[in-house]
Amino acid sequence: MVKPSGQTATDTTIRIAGLVRRQFLLGLIFTVAACGPAAQSPGSAASAGESLEFEGSWNAAGSRHTISLGGERLGSIVDLKGTLLLRGPGRPGVGFQSEVIGLTDSATGFEGRSVWTDEHGDQVFSELQGQGTAAKNQITGTILSGTGRYAGITGSYEFSWQWVMEGEDGAVHGRAADLKGRVQRGPAAEGSPR
Numbered sequence: 001m002v003k004p005s006g007q008t009a010t011d012t013t014i015r016i017a018g019l020v021r022r023q024f025l026l027g028l029i030f031t032v033a034a035c036g037p038a039a040q041s042p043g044s045a046a047s048a049g050e051s052l053e054f055e056g057s058w059n060a061a062g063s064r065h066t067i068s069l070g071g072e073r074l075g076s077i078v079d080l081k082g083t084l085l086l087r088g089p090g091r092p093g094v095g096f097q098s099e100v101i102g103l104t105d106s107a108t109g110f111e112g113r114s115v116w117t118d119e120h121g122d123q124v125f126s127e128l129q130g131q132g133t134a135a136k137n138q139i140t141g142t143i144l145s146g147t148g149r150y151a152g153i154t155g156s157y158e159f160s161w162q163w164v165m166e167g168e169d170g171a172v173h174g175r176a177a178d179l180k181g182r183v184q185r186g187p188a189a190e191g192s193p194r
């Protein structure tokens with residue numbers, strides 16, 4: 001990314017922080033709009049072991065540190081935070097603040113961990129794996145468990161990751177394309193409040 005003359009790395013960092021704040025606020029607005037009156041809370045229709053599908057959008061910004069592993073091969077550590085909005089009758093929730101940490105090897109792929117936190121502080125934990133290479137960027141998530149209303153939840157999801165902006169100082173912004181998944185509620189989640 002070429003910086004306009006007179007722009008410093010600090011200016012770029014401030015601009016990215018402002019972008020992340022605006023995205024978070026926009027995500028909150030969408031969440032509030034999507035939380036209109038409903039007969040039941042999202043995900044409460046599933047009984048233990050029943051599988052429900054969802055789709056969504058995921059935007060995140062953060063940092064990436066890359067090293068050369070010889071030749072064309074690169075290794076990167078990513079640390080991303082953003083918003084995750086889900087839709088569909090099987091969604092575990094509507095809106096989440098998301099955090100991801102991961103390691104990418106341009107030859108072998110991506111491995112990471114993610115936590116989604118809803119407006120009540122309840123969380124969903126997952127593992128991420130995928131090709132994560134320049135040629136293929138399909139990522140698969142495995143939902144391991146959760147807290148509060150998501151206790152006992154399991155499932156899986158998949159998406160293609162797209163880098164939207166990359167700064168010279170390691171600042172990055174990306175989004176998930178075609179995010180879709182399936183969740184199952186375990187016995188611990190049945191009858192949970194909210």
